[in-house]
Amino acid sequence: MASRMFIRSKSIAFNTLRTYSSSTKLVDVSINDKTGIATVTMQRPPVNSLNLELLTELNGALQDLGSKKIKGAILTSSLKTIFSAGLDILEMYKPKPERASAFWTSLQDTWLTLYSTPYPTVAAINGHSPAGGCLLSLACEYRIMVNNYTIGLNETKLGIVAPFWFVASMKNVISHRESELALTSGRLYKTDEALKVGLIDETAENKDDALAKAEKFFARFDAVNPIARLLTKQELRGETIKELEDRKQEDLDRFVGFLMLPAVQKGLDVYLQALKKKQ
Numbered sequence: 649m650a651s652r653m654f655i656r657s658k659s660i661a662f663n664t665l666r667t668y669s670s671s672t673k674l675v676d677v678s679i680n681d682k683t684g685i686a687t688v689t690m691q692r693p694p695v696n697s698l699n700l701e702l703l704t705e706l707n708g709a710l711q712d713l714g715s716k717k718i719k720g721a722i723l724t725s726s727l728k729t730i731f732s733a734g735l736d737i738l739e740m741y742k743p744k745p746e747r748a749s750a751f752w753t754s755l756q757d758t759w760l761t762l763y764s765t766p767y768p769t770v771a772a773i774n775g776h777s778p779a780g781g782c783l784l785s786l787a788c789e790y791r792i793m794v795n796n797y798t799i800g801l802n803e804t805k806l807g808i809v810a811p812f813w814f815v816a817s818m819k820n821v822i823s824h825r826e827s828e829l830a831l832t833s834g835r836l837y838k839t840d841e842a843l844k845v846g847l848i849d850e851t852a853e854n855k856d857d858a859l860a861k862a863e864k865f866f867a868r869f870d871a872v873n874p875i876a877r878l879l880t881k882q883e884l885r886g887e888t889i890k891e892l893e894d895r896k897q898e899d900l901d902r903f904v905g906f907l908m909l910p911a912v913q914k915g916l917d918v919y920l921q922a923l924k925k926k927q
């Protein structure tokens with residue numbers, strides 16, 4: 649029965665593991681035919697920073713999964729210590745306006761896709777997850793994070809401002825008060841601190857442990873009507889989704905306009921230099 653549920657690529661038709669697999673340069677997708685769970689792996693070394701190409705491939709992969717009957721999808725990273733370093737700062741530093749527009753639109757679209765998937769989603773956060781990395785995790789339905797890493801919306805530390813839908817993503821998960829304290833100070837939480845405030849749902853010893861725990865999360869829905877589950881998700885997330893859909897152009901204009909400010913470019917310059925000096 650399970651084997652009929654998934655489309656397999658020709659190249660793996662004789663694979664005894666009966667696993668769907670599709671890999672682009674920056675995103676790998678595999679579906680375990682036995683469990684029905686898809687694993688979407690970001691693979692852009694050294695830090696999985698989210699540039700236009702990675703976001704475009706990620707959005708495409710998440711959309712493709714919508715047409716397959718999967719039990720759920722796990723978003724994770726191929727890197728040993730980093731889930732995602734967030735937006736690629738080089739996309740924002742001295743940008744060409746057309747590239748900056750395409751980049752921001754791809755981020756908006758990826759978030760909209762991930763926030764509204766018909767299938768359940770888990771972020772298996774197997775490394776640091778600042779800013780845009782945190783945003784992707786927040787768009788999933790459940791977050792499991794490996795111990796001793798950091799997560800949060802630290803935009804103010806870069807002299808930039810988290811847009812309203814980043815803030816809403818946070819406020820839909822942790823309290824308004826905690827969001828205010830965290831966002832204004834650009835706080836990055838350690839794994840155990842993130843658990844305490846509810847920013848993540850579970851901790852894990854390592855990536856394998858996180859993946860095993862994700863499987864258990866999906867099992868919660870075994871006895872739940874999938875349509876009822878999806879309609880409930882839409883009810884809970886619909887308002888936030890609609891707000892970005894309605895204000896997409898305004899949000900894009902603000903982003904591009906913001907990047908053109910000399911003070912913002914100066915802030916990014918200082919931050920980039922500090923990152924490089926770290927070594």
Ligand SMILES: CCCCCCCCCCC/C=C/C(=O)SCCNC(=O)CCNC(=O)[C@H](O)C(C)(C)COP(=O)(O)OP(=O)(O)OC[C@H]1O[C@@H](n2cnc3c(N)ncnc32)[C@H](O)[C@@H]1OP(=O)(O)O
Nearest residue numbers: 697733734735736737776778779780809902903906923924
């Ligand atoms: C009024 C309202 C108006 C609203 C307008 C909108 C405003 C704009 C909103 C934009 C929102 C932005 C969201 C973001 O995601 S910004 C990115 C934030 N990310 C970070 O702060 C993370 C920075 N990186 C790190 O802290 C560390 O690199 C990390 C802990 C992730 C890993 O540490 P590690 O020691 O393992 O690795 P290195 O630091 O040595 O890094 C290796 C190389 O990678 C480069 N790097 C790191 N992060 C980034 C990045 N995000 N983008 C680009 N490049 C990155 C780093 O410089 C090293 O490069 P080199 O090898 O060349 O030195």
